[in-house]
Amino acid sequence: MTTAKTIAFFPEAAFGPALNCVGIAQELKKMGHNPVFVCDRGFAGVFAEYGFEEYLVNMSGDMSDEEVANYWDDFIANHLPHFHLSPLDQIETYVAPVWEAIVESAVSAEDDLKRQLDIIKPGLICVDNVIMFPAITKAGCPWIRIISCSENEITDPLVPPHLSGCSPGDVTGFEQFQTRFESAVADTHKDFNDFLATKDLPPYPAGEFFEPSPTMNFLLYPKPLAFERATPLPESQFQYLEGCVRNDGEYTIPAFPQALDNTPLIYVAFGSLGDADVELYQRMLATFAKLPYRFLMKVGEDLSVYEKPDNVHLKNWYPQPAVVPQVDLFIHHGGNNSFNEALYFGKPAIIMPYCWDGHDNATRIDDTGYGKKLPRYSWSEEALIESIEACLSDANMATKLQAVAAHMQQSEGTKKAAAVIHDVLQEANA
Incomplete structure (x- = not known):
């Protein structure tokens, strides 16, 4: 390698x-570069644990450290009733309030972000977020956008609107969702455009809060599941990373009763924000208790609220990339990491979405035959059991999963991203 450069990663404050950024940064570090992380103060220590230097920004206004730590948990808990609604009816109740909070955080972060970038003086910035930060475009170096959510963040007439949960071809559904979305976020969108104007940046079209990078954009989405587009994405500006699975060490499966030896192992995780849904988890545990399978289930910090069956192991955190290769089925919420990790390791998935791009990923996994979509709340015990048994026994699904796993693993997304970043830096400094 030639000259080592400092690369600033700026992911949104979500795990x-x-x-995902950690996985890319690990590869850049191996190449001799100096990846550092700019992050919300509520994420202090997350990246240091992986050995990376952190630069903190205030994305939380005047909130105390305790309020920052609990913000999204409290936000989700307050919105639990809205997760019973369809993606369309979540627009006004959940999606619009989230966008309001995102815009507020971008405005709050701007001064700190500019100050930290002036200190870091990066050769390149990787931003993994859903909103533009003016300090990024004015930092005087190339920037790369990482799209951690579904690839439908990059719009196209043939691609379902982001967060809609629509299938391709549902033109009426597309139009209905987009019209309601643009109306619901109109005031927030105006506030954001007014903010951009104070930084001498042009406004965004209705309903848009970000743009593709003119340099490079990484899509974590696996290309075999990519949507057909009216305008194909040029490889010179868009690269599919085919997942981007980080190294999280090794995990030893805990002991279960001997009678369950060699039975299928099922991993259940709904993300850190999903753990507020205690009632749902209790209901699932009651169903799992009736099945001749082993379960690893991620829940919240308080394990005492659950009656644990002998065939279930409960924990508040698992090193997911180390767990998924060892299981036979992954039940999750449709977050893009979980979506990609199941495919990367060739594991069938049952997606039970509750918000955001989980709706999109649940529809996509069902439409393409790599797993099943199940409603998060209105499922019956019989439907859940049937879906589990179908995923464990479907030979055609298993064949498809083996093929997509081989494709994704061969692509080595983290190494691919690091190599592209290296080439961009070389070209910028030529």
Whole structure:
């Protein structure tokens, strides 16, 4: 390698994007570069644990450290009733309030972000977020956008609107969702455009809060599941990373009763924000208790609220990329990390979405035959059991999963991203 450069990663304050960036940063570090992380103060220590230097920004206004730590958990808990609604009816109740919070955080972060980038003086910035930060475009170096959510963040007339949960071809559904979305976020969108104007940046079209990078954009989505587009994405500006699975060490499967030896192992995880849904988890545990399978289930910090069957192991955190290769089925919420990791390791998935791009990923996994979509709340015990048994026994699905896993693993997304970043840096400094 020639000259080592400092690369600033700026992921949104959520574990999915944060840990995707860690995977890329690990590869850049091996190449001799100096990846560092710019992050919300509520994420202090997350990247240091992986050995990376952190630069903190205030994305939370005047909130105390305790309020910052609990913000999204409290936000999700307050919105639990809205997760019973369809993606269309979540627009006004959940999606619009989230966008309001995102815009507020972008405005709050701007001064700190500019100050930290002035200190870091990066050769390149990787931003993994859903909103533009003016300080990124004005930092005087190339920037790369990482798209951790579904690839439908990059719009196209043939691709379902982001967050809609629509299938391709549902033109009426597309139009209905987009019209309601643009109306619901109109005031927030105006506030954001007004903010951009103060930084001498042009406004965004209705309903849009970000743009593709003119340099390079990484899509974590696996290309075999990519949507057909009216305008194909040029490889010179868009690269599919085919997942982007980080190294999380090794995991030893805990002991279960001897009678369950060699039975299928099922992993259940609904993300850190999904753990507020205690009632749902209790209902699932009651169903799992009746099945001749082993379960690893991620839940919240308080394990005492659950009656644990002998065939279930409960924990508040698992090193997911180390767990998924060892299981036979993954039941999750449709977050893009979980979506990709199941495919990367060739595991069938049952997706039970509750919000955001989980709706899109659940529809996509069902439409393409790599797993099953199940409603998060209105499922019957019989439907859940049937879906589990179908995923464990479907030979055609298993064949498809083996093929997509081989494709994704051969692509080595983290190494591919690091190599592209290296080439962009070389070209910028030529």
